[in-house]
Amino acid sequence: MYKLKGNPVAAGVAIGKAKIIGKPELNITRRKILSHEIGSELDKFNSDLKFIINELDKLIEDYNYSKENRDILESHKMILEDPQFHTRVTELISEELLSLEHAISKYFTEVSDIFDNMDNPYLTHRASDLEDVAYRLLSHVMNVRKDLLNDVDDKSILIMENITPSFVTKVFEKNIRGLCTEKGSKNSHSSIIARSMNLPMLVNTIGLLTKVKDDDSVIIDGNDGLVIVSPTKAELQKYQQIFVQEQNNRNELLKLIDLEAVTKGGKKIELMSNIEIPQEIDQVLKFKSSGIGLFRTEFLFIDREDLPTEDEQYTIYKEISEKSAPHSVIIRTIDVGGDKLSSILNITHEENPNLGCRGIRISLQNVPIFKQQIKAILRANSLRNIKIMFPMISGVNELRKIKDIMDICKSDLKKNGIEFYSDIQIGVMIEIPSAVITSDALAEECDFLSIGTNDLIQYTLAVDRDNSTISDYYQSTHPSIFRLIKYTVENAHKKGKKVAICGEMASDKELVKYLLALEIDELSVSPGRLLLIKKEILNTDLAEAKIKLEKILVSKTAEEVNKIIRT
Numbered sequence: 001m002y003k004l005k006g007n008p009v010a011a012g013v014a015i016g017k018a019k020i021i022g023k024p025e026l027n028i029t030r031r032k033i034l035s036h037e038i039g040s041e042l043d044k045f046n047s048d049l050k051f052i053i054n055e056l057d058k059l060i061e062d063y064n065y066s067k068e069n070r071d072i073l074e075s076h077k078m079i080l081e082d083p084q085f086h087t088r089v090t091e092l093i094s095e096e097l098l099s100l101e102h103a104i105s106k107y108f109t110e111v112s113d114i115f116d117n118m119d120n121p122y123l124t125h126r127a128s129d130l131e132d133v134a135y136r137l138l139s140h141v142m143n144v145r146k147d148l149l150n151d152v153d154d155k156s157i158l159i160m161e162n163i164t165p166s167f168v169t170k171v172f173e174k175n176i177r178g179l180c181t182e183k184g185s186k187n188s189h190s191s192i193i194a195r196s197m198n199l200p201m202l203v204n205t206i207g208l209l210t211k212v213k214d215d216d217s218v219i220i221d222g223n224d225g226l227v228i229v230s231p232t233k234a235e236l237q238k239y240q241q242i243f244v245q246e247q248n249n250r251n252e253l254l255k256l257i258d259l260e261a262v263t264k265g266g267k268k269i270e271l272m273s274n275i276e277i278p279q280e281i282d283q284v285l286k287f288k289s290s291g292i293g294l295f296r297t298e299f300l301f302i303d304r305e306d307l308p309t310e311d312e313q314y315t316i317y318k319e320i321s322e323k324s325a326p327h328s329v330i331i332r333t334i335d336v337g338g339d340k341l342s343s344i345l346n347i348t349h350e351e352n353p354n355l356g357c358r359g360i361r362i363s364l365q366n367v368p369i370f371k372q373q374i375k376a377i378l379r380a381n382s383l384r385n386i387k388i389m390f391p392m393i394s395g396v397n398e399l400r401k402i403k404d405i406m407d408i409c410k411s412d413l414k415k416n417g418i419e420f421y422s423d424i425q426i427g428v429m430i431e432i433p434s435a436v437i438t439s440d441a442l443a444e445e446c447d448f449l450s451i452g453t454n455d456l457i458q459y460t461l462a463v464d465r466d467n468s469t470i471s472d473y474y475q476s477t478h479p480s481i482f483r484l485i486k487y488t489v490e491n492a493h494k495k496g497k498k499v500a501i502c503g504e505m506a507s508d509k510e511l512v513k514y515l516l517a518l519e520i521d522e523l524s525v526s527p528g529r530l531l532l533i534k535k536e537i538l539n540t541d542l543a544e545a546k547i548k549l550e551k552i553l554v555s556k557t558a559e560e561v562n563k564i565i566r567t
């Protein structure tokens with residue numbers, strides 16, 4: 001048995017079998033061919049090589065890669081384009097009658113032997129590039145590339161190096177027990193989606209891939225941030241009991257489904273849900289959420305080669321609006337960028353993507369795409385329960401530009417005789433300190449505000465939310481965050497506008513009562529946390545929470561705030 005430490009993303013215990021999601025192994029057979037096979041083997045070599053070079057070209061263009069990664073891919077391409085490689089493999093096939101896979105593998109062994117015999121660290125590094133590129137080509141030649149989720153079943157705990165938001169959305173369709181990654185941060189979008197699926201998950205689990213093998217028995221303890229590999233009988237029993245207890249707690253929570261979210265003193269709170277992919281709406285309906293407080297539409301744009309058309313978007317928005325009615329649905333326009341880079345939008349590689357062209361900046365730079373999305377939303381609003389919200393707003397200037405674009409969209413629709421409801425409510429996300437400071441002006445010029453605490457923490461504390469090495473600086477309980485929320489709420493209320501919180505702070509059961517004490521009007525949380533947060537609201541004594549809040553607001557450090565919260 002070993003225990004590894006990781007950062008918990010979603011609480012809960014999972015007991016299952018490890019499924020390593022990575023590269024399939026290559027078993028090269030040292031096969032000889034007959035002379036009449038030479039022609040077909042050479043043809044296959046040329047076409048497979050062309051395929052892989054094209055694949056590398058596409059990856060090099062893909063903005064999901066950092067500059068370092070793209071340089072590596074460039075060097076891989078150079079290895080394959082080296083005339084010596086082509087000549088030697090051709091020779092091995094036509095003169096030594098080696099099969100294509102045998103010839104390629106022999107070539108790479110010959111070259112890495114030369115590197116291995118030179119005592120030069122740079123060349124050792126090159127040897128690992130050779131290994132990578134050989135693997136890429138051979139796995140294609142041998143046709144062993146497969147759907148990574150093929151062998152996954154309902155006992156699987158996925159073990160991966162890292163996970164992208166688009167891969168999590170694929171996992172959503174599989175019935176797995178848990179997830180654990182060697183890298184990654186708990187504030188990334190991948191983690192947020194995993195949390196909404198209520199899957200026990202750990203990230204930043206150092207040593208994971210060297211310690212865990214396929215089919216190992218593993219336990220994920222998402223409460224204490226542990227992975228237990230090959231547990232002892234006693235350990236297994238202990239976790240089976242915790243698992244049963246958690247199931248019971250979940251069943252208890254289900255009893256709250258039909259209750260209204262009101263504090264002890266009877267104040268009603270709008271408790272809504274965040275969704276990332278349309279399929280999540282069914283869980284939202286099951287838990288009787290009072291609507292969708294944030295639909296992150298960018299997930300319709302990632303992991304595909306073309307843009308979703310206006311009609312395609314219209315159909316999705318309309319279905320969500322119909323399923324949610326009479327409750328409202330807040331559709332947020334695309335917030336690609338940062339860790340959600342999309343290869344189909346015109347996003348060039350940036351050294352600091354979280355400070356670069358993301359959120360509304362992408363939409364304002366790609367107006368035709370922005371207009372398509374706005375028109376799809378306007379058309380889908382036949383039940384009048386849709387509101388539209390804009391991400392990463394830094395001030396009123398952007399809001400005014402958006403309104404001009406919305407006016408053009410409305411007159412285009414009118415000109416084309418398309419029916420729509422013109423008076424859609426518009427809101428902005430408060431995620432950048434400048435938006436907090438000018439929230440009075442923003443509130444005056446829009447219908448509602450929604451605080452995105454995930455980014456607000458990132459930009460206030462100047463800490464990259466995706467960088468696990470500095471995650472200790474990412475403090476949701478830093479006193480500055482409470483003060484910024486207070487400032488925003490006061491400004492919005494002075495202008496008669498409502499304020500929601502749709503960042504992950506709203507899904508944190510320890511913080512909910514203080515957000516309510518700050519007079520937040522609405523909370524929008526992960527569907528998987530909805531009932532837990534409802535339970536917190538039902539247990540909240542606002543007068544008591546306000547007394548503690550006063551202390552929080554004059555605290556000097558996150559540690560002081562944590563102490564107040566826990567006593």
Ligand code: PEP
Binds near residue numbers: 335502
């Ligand atoms: C936020 O920043 O809090 C938020 C809700 O937006 P996202 O997590 O999608 O950036």
Ligand code: MG
Binds near residue numbers: 391431452454
């Ligand atoms: Mg955000």
